Amino acid sequence: MNLSGIIGYPVTPFNHDNKSVDLDKLGVVIDILLEALVDGIAALGSAGEAAYLSEAEWQQVADYTVKHVAGKVPVVIGIAELTTEQAVTYARHAHSIGADMIMLSPFSYYKLSEDEIFRHYETVSNATPLPIMIYNNPATCGVDMSPEFMLSMVANIPNACMIKESTGDIQRMHKIFTLSDGKVPFFNGCNHMALEALNAGASGWCTAAPCLIGDQPKQLFEAVKEGKNETARELFYQQYAFLEFIVTSGLAAAVKSGLALQGVSVGAPRRPLLPLGEPAQKRLNAMLTDLT
Amino acid sequence: MNLSGIIGYPVTPFNHDNKSVDLDKLGVVIDILLEALVDGIAALGSAGEAAYLSEAEWQQVADYTVKHVAGKVPVVIGIAELTTEQAVTYARHAHSIGADMIMLSPFSYYKLSEDEIFRHYETVSNATPLPIMIYNNPATCGVDMSPEFMLSMVANIPNACMIKESTGDIQRMHKIFTLSDGKVPFFNGCNHMALEALNAGASGWCTAAPCLIGDQPKQLFEAVKEGKNETARELFYQQYAFLEFIVTSGLAAAVKSGLALQGVSVGAPRRPLLPLGEPAQKRLNAMLTDLT
């Protein structure tokens, strides 16, 4: 599997009462991402509020996404479950519906040892033939995996073949690159470090930003690849305040508010998450007006 | 509701295949706690692996605990759910079965703002008349609540009336005490800081330790209350290595291994959690031999 470029993250739209998924709107969001020239779609990531969905809803979103994307770009399914058993169930489901890859992160209540995490990945890997992107995001998942440890999983777990790094520490990417001689693909999951991640050798950038700002992330990706450094820097700094904003405001809440501002009503995030307050919405609106 | 002293935390025993709760064994564990002279039983806390149970299992454990304790001591039900809706469902269930109190913590994927946390507590409070112990444990729940914020919830949310503090930072307790003029009861949730928490004015100590070392926590509690400082210090340091061990090894894994060593087989923790490895079991066995 040869994934690179911009991997777009749809939010999960809800109906008015917040109690069910609005699949039609999910289709609209996916179409927005495709028009933004994303190179892949990753459903059920952080932006997709996967942690807040029931099992039935989770499966609905997975099924609908694969069907709606219809092979135009690869579909990655995010899995971040508290129990290994549930992660296996979801992985099998992803495989059964024809997803191309899973993005697997530990999600912890108790802190997990490397041994526990390794077996978690191994067990999920054994359950399906799908390639696995190892996803490190301690801020949401409560577990931090070192580059060394993730590379040992890539070396020893058959389907584990790429890494998504979201700590925001550029040194992690340096380590992944140098320790693997540049051979293990890694993706950037920290929006406001995209410029540097791409310069440091990231294969791509996982982001919900194209939900709101079209192909500007793709343009940045291409400027870096083409060595247009001034252009890349300019593009990055144009997007910077926006990228930082959606990360620090809570991705789902920020993107959903932004879509509403742009006329695509996708409902609120699920409680306890709250929509952006007035002042934050105004700030976001100003940024979107500048950018689009 | 007047809770003080030692609040005992049972683990949740599983059957061999790890796929269902062993309720008889749960009864055995609860009896061990009662014989250890605990002043309350808190089901479905961290030690009880609540995060790893299905909804049906969660309810089984809650129901069985209330029935088995049968009013001998108050029963507290832990609730740490990702969505407010699920927390409300569980709170109502706890009330319906006659539990005495709920211990409520936010559990986050996305970092939560104080506004989001406040509404979470408020919504749960509105759902039942049960008293609420606000539980702060950033290491497991991913959210850290300041003393100031928790006290503002006690002041403004009708059922919120006590605090359990598990950060291990004694200054938090100083703040709770001084900011509330000693009027808001707080409990210690950091096992290896029990001596100091009790000296700093904690109403009690929430702990799974009595599952393994009988009434020694209760003896420590009483020594502090009686001003027997040398005795208290001696009792604390006797237990210290053990208390630190169960915290740093993962409470559920450590207590389950300890019970097995003492002849009470309660199964393994649920994957990805693993039982203690050989060397850790040996260390635990040595400590338990010294202590019991």
Next chain:
Amino acid sequence: MNLSGIIGYPVTPFNHDNKSVDLDKLGVVIDILLEALVDGIAALGSAGEAAYLSEAEWQQVADYTVKHVAGKVPVVIGIAELTTEQAVTYARHAHSIGADMIMLSPFSYYKLSEDEIFRHYETVSNATPLPIMIYNNPATCGVDMSPEFMLSMVANIPNACMIKESTGDIQRMHKIFTLSDGKVPFFNGCNHMALEALNAGASGWCTAAPCLIGDQPKQLFEAVKEGKNETARELFYQQYAFLEFIVTSGLAAAVKSGLALQGVSVGAPRRPLLPLGEPAQKRLNAMLTDLT
């Protein structure tokens, strides 16, 4: 050497232009500490702005302190120098003037390895027969020494015989106590954790508080020793806001402002340190009025 109880820390008074030490005023401050029933005097610690003195001033303060205390209580001389050579020079000076002990901390620009720190202590120890209190205060000195490492210095460096712990982490004291079977004396250097440190077995409390609040720290020390827990807690919480204030406001600035408020003018701290601003002075004044 048998040191225990309250070790009082004088500030270093400066003349108006801030360019020389006011030795007469230093005598006044030392007398205030002696009237507060301190069990030892520690000159040239953090409170004494040792880091901001010239070599000549440092020696003046050391000499005057030993002479003025005149054997009424032991005198400890603080040494926190960037180079080993300077630390040795100061240690020899302390010995030559009849000080009873040195309190030695590493002070770093570059982070120091344990090997570097060990040799620093060893070299200073070899320079004089004075007992050495190992002082750990990462917040000011930029180096954090673990309990295990400090105990290894006590075991292997002839004059190293006690520890002053100022991290504010009560677990460090638990470790020192348990790893040394209670045999290595340790002192508390974190004012607003005094109650717990004493309960955890600290031999004493190193503090500048008696410069401003008389024998109240000594009363707290004695209440804990006598098992009067309610009294101890009450005394501690009475002092708590004040103790936290002087730590978080900068010890030298806070104590100097406090002395001025009490009619003992000792000059400003040395630049870049600034005296307390108006609002902080008012807060301090209110606390001192309550306490004295």
Next chain:
Amino acid sequence: MNLSGIIGYPVTPFNHDNKSVDLDKLGVVIDILLEALVDGIAALGSAGEAAYLSEAEWQQVADYTVKHVAGKVPVVIGIAELTTEQAVTYARHAHSIGADMIMLSPFSYYKLSEDEIFRHYETVSNATPLPIMIYNNPATCGVDMSPEFMLSMVANIPNACMIKESTGDIQRMHKIFTLSDGKVPFFNGCNHMALEALNAGASGWCTAAPCLIGDQPKQLFEAVKEGKNETARELFYQQYAFLEFIVTSGLAAAVKSGLALQGVSVGAPRRPLLPLGEPAQKRLNAMLTDLT
């Protein structure tokens, strides 16, 4: 003053007994830097062990450096003193000898407030007409200055005109760039983040690496400027292990050991700093053999 590119940092050679500066060897080191095509020389930085020099030695090094560089490139003099008075003395000296700029950082024993830091910079600025590079390096200096605060000093203190950022957090550079509309020049002080800093808009890179690996840092600088991204990435990863090594091993010790391995004996760093041990020297030797 228009500074950009590679600012080279000489170490300070000592004579055998470590008790005096070896000025001839300092000349050799400066020549090595000039041959490595540095665009400026910064004496008395971290690499120069400024914190461990006496006042007389400090002045010798400053004087000799200005004379020896003889206008070939600008000379920056580092000042990181505990007292404002001493910083002023050094700034005046730097001006009197014809240095081109000072690089000023706070160095703290007590944590400093922004007000204290501001006045420190302001007072030094008022003492001479030399341009000031604000230097933020919390790891050595114990004080962390935010981008917002440093920019406020640039705006309000006449001579403060550039920033050197050494936290290793790329977001700091994003903030400096965006908050100043790219108008305040900033330099990278974190060796193993050089690639990203330059891509993010840094005017240059402050580094002791050219003492050991010639013009390779300069080549990296130029590759980025010319948009040769593949080359830049390749050059960076070639140097990466070495750059990380000299930072994590202690800059002065590592560079001095490296110079000795290359036949330029500059003595040991000053105690408590120790030279690299055997295994570290071997690792360094292997890296240098690969790189040179």
